[in-house]
Amino acid sequence: MSALLSLRDVWIEYGDRIVIERLSLDIEAQSFVSVVGPSGAGKSSFLRLILGQEAPTRGDILLDGEPLTPECGPDRGVVFQRYSVFPHLSVLRNTMLGLECPQAPLMGRLFGAARRAARDEAAAMLEAVGLGHSLDLYPAQMSGGMQQRLAIAQALVMRPRILLLDEPFGALDPGIRADMHALITRLWRDYSLTIVMVTHDIREAFSLGTRVLTLDKRRHDPHAPHRFGATVVYDLPLNNRSGPAASEDGSITID
Amino acid sequence: MRWVNRHMRRGDRLLLGSLPILLLVVIYLIMAASRHAANPADKILPLPGRMAESMYALIFLPDKLSGQLVFWADTLASLERLGMGLGIATLMALVVGLALGVLPPVRATFGPLVTGIAVIPPIALLPILFIALGLGETAKVALIVVGIAPVMIRDIAAHVTALPREQIIKAQTLGASSWQVMIRVALPQAMPRLIQAMRLALGPAWVFLISAEAIASDVGLGYRIFLVRRYLSMDIILPYVAWIALLAILMDLTLTHLSKRLFPWAHGESH
Secondary structure, three states, X not given: OOEEEEEEEEEEEEOOEEEEEEXXXXXXXXOEEEEEOOOOOOHHHHHHHHHOOOOOOEEEEXXXXXXXXXXXXXXXXXXXXXXXOOOOOOHHHHHHHHHHHHXXXXXXXXXXXXXXXXXXXXXHHHHHOOOOOOOOOOHHHOOHHHHHHHHHHHHHOOXXXXXXXXXXXXXXXXXXXXXXXXXXXXXXXXXOOOEEEEOOEHHHHHHHOOEEEEEEEOXXXXXXXXXXXXXXXXXXXXXXXXXXXXXXOOOOEOX | OXXXXXXXXXXXXXXXXXXXXXXXXXXXXXXXXXXXXXXOXXXXXXXXXXXXXXXXXXXXXXXXXXXXXXXXXXXXXXXXXXXXXXXXXXXXXXXXXXXXXXXHHHHHXXXXXXXXXXXXXXXXXXHHHHHHHOOOHHHHHHHHHHHHHHHHXXXXXXXXXXXXXXXXXXXXXXXXXXXXXXHHHHHHHHHHHHHHHHHHHHXXXXXXXXXXXXXXXXXXXXXXXXXXXXXXXXXHHHHHHHHHHHHHHHHHHHHHHHXXXXXXXXXXXXX
C-alpha cells in the first residue's frame, strides 16, 4: 500500500525547547494507528502537526504526496476529548454544518433542495453512528458518549482522508467506552477510514489499532531535559484486520 | 440545617423579597407623617396624597405652555434616547466584539484602542461631545454609546475569545472559512452573552442618560427631576425615580425572557 501521510525528519521546537525531533514516519491508507506515550512526550504536538494546527520547525509533511499546508482543512477530520460539538446547534444541524459550509461560502446555510439533500445525508450518517432517534436534541441534553458519537458523525460526513482522534474515549464510562470501540471499529471498516488515534489507554491502543506507535524521548539529559525531543521509539504492526479483541475488562493506563 | 442549604419555595421567596421593600415604605410614611405633624407645609418628605396630586397633573393634564402631557413626553423622550444609545452600542458590540474575538490580526490592531477608550470616564468626554455635536439629541445618544459600548465590546470579545479552541479547529475541519466561523460558530454563541451584556449595560446607560439630560435638555425624565429640584419638589422627584426604576426592571425582565425564548440551548436542560 502507498503511504497516505508521510513525515520526513520532522522537528518541533519552541525557542530552545525541543518537543519532537527526527520524526520520520509513513502512514498507509486504511490503517488504524494508535499513538501512546507518557505525558509530555509530544503526543498532542504530533496530532496538532497532522491536523495542521501547527507547522513543523523543520522537515516536511506530505499528504497524498502533496506538502501539507499548516492550516486545518476538510481533508482531515478530528474528534477531541471534549468540546468537539457546537452547543448552539441541534444534533442534525451540528452534522449538517460540514455540508453547508463548503457549498454556501457567504451564508453558511443551504436552502431548498440542497438543504434537503444535506439533511438526508446528515441523517443517514447519524443513523450509522446510532443517533438516528436524537436528531433534534441539543448537545447539553446528551451524555458524553452520545456527544462523541455526534462528533464522529460530524467528522465522517466530510469523508476526510484521515480521521484524527485525540483521546476520544478518555472521559467516558468503561461500558460506554466498549460500545464506542465497537462503533469506531465498524465505521473504520465500513467507510475504509484511515485513523490516527492518540490515547492514554494501552489496552485500547492495542485492541483497536493495526499499528501502535510509542512516542518518547530517546535520550534524557538531567541538566537540560528540554534539549531532547520525543520521537517514535516503538513502531509495532499488529494483525488487527479482523477487528478488536472482545476483552474489555479493565484497562491499563500510563501517564 | 445550614443556611447554605435553606432553599426557599416560590411563595416564601416572594414574601421574603417584599418584606424589606414594605419596611422601607413604612419607615418613609412614619417619617413623612411626623414631619407633617410638625409642619403641614413640609416639602422634603411629601405624603402619598401630595405625590398623587402632583403626578395626576403631569400625567393627565396638558401643560399650559406646550400643550403636552409632560410625564408621557418625558418618558418618550428618555426612552427614545436610551433605546437609540443601547441599540447602537449593542450593534457595535456585536460587530466589533466578534471581529476582535475571532480574528487575531483585528484584535492586535484595535484591541488597545478599545481598551484605551474603555478606561476614559465617559462623563469627562461629555464636554467634547457637546462641543463637537452640539446640545441636541445626538450628543446625548453619543454619551450613552461612548459610555457603554467599550465595556460591551470587551465583554463580547472576551467571551468569543474564550470559546474552546477545539470548536474553532473543528469548524475548520468542516470546511469553514474565517467568515463562516464568525457567523456560524461565534455569532450564535455570542448572542446570549450579548443580551447579558445589554442587561448589565442598562444601569450605566440610565446614568449617562440622566446626566446628559440634567446638563442640557428641554424634555426627559432626568431633565424634569433636575428642573423641579429648584423648587424642592420631592413630590415629583420621588415618583419619577420610582418610574425610572420600574422601567429599568421591566427592560431587564424583558431581556431575560427574550434570551430564554430565543436561545434555549444556553439556559440548561429545559428546551
